[in-house]
Amino acid sequence: MLRWEREDGRFYEVTVCKDLLDTWNVIKLFGGEKKGKSQLVFIPCDDKEAALDLVAHIAKRRKAHKYKLIEDELHV
Numbered sequence: 001m002l003r004w005e006r007e008d009g010r011f012y013e014v015t016v017c018k019d020l021l022d023t024w025n026v027i028k029l030f031g032g033e034k035k036g037k038s039q040l041v042f043i044p045c046d047d048k049e050a051a052l053d054l055v056a057h058i059a060k061r062r063k064a065h066k067y068k069l070i071e072d073e074l075h076v
Contacts, residue, residue: 002059002074004067007031012067014058016051016076024051030069047076 001015010032018024022044031038045051055074062069 001071002055004062004073005070006032006067010067012058012062013076014055014066016048016055016074026051026054026058027054036073052076 004012007035011030013029015027016024023045025043026040026056027041028043029038030041043054045054059069
């Protein structure tokens with residue numbers, strides 16, 4: 001799982017997993033106090049490489065939005 005946080009209490013978590021149908025998924029959990037709620041999103045991907053590319057894209061955007069990486073242990 002990768003986890004980012006901001007000073008205002010917002011957070012963003014991402015992980016990659018394979019479901020029972022052997023589909024690769026990127027799972028995003030985000031929200032925080034300022035947002036007022038959390039949201040969970042499953043994004044199906046064609047393969048493992050596509051899932052990891054999506055995670056890399058998300059990581060770049062979190063950095064651009066001034067999130068600080070807190071946990072960096074992506075087990076795929």
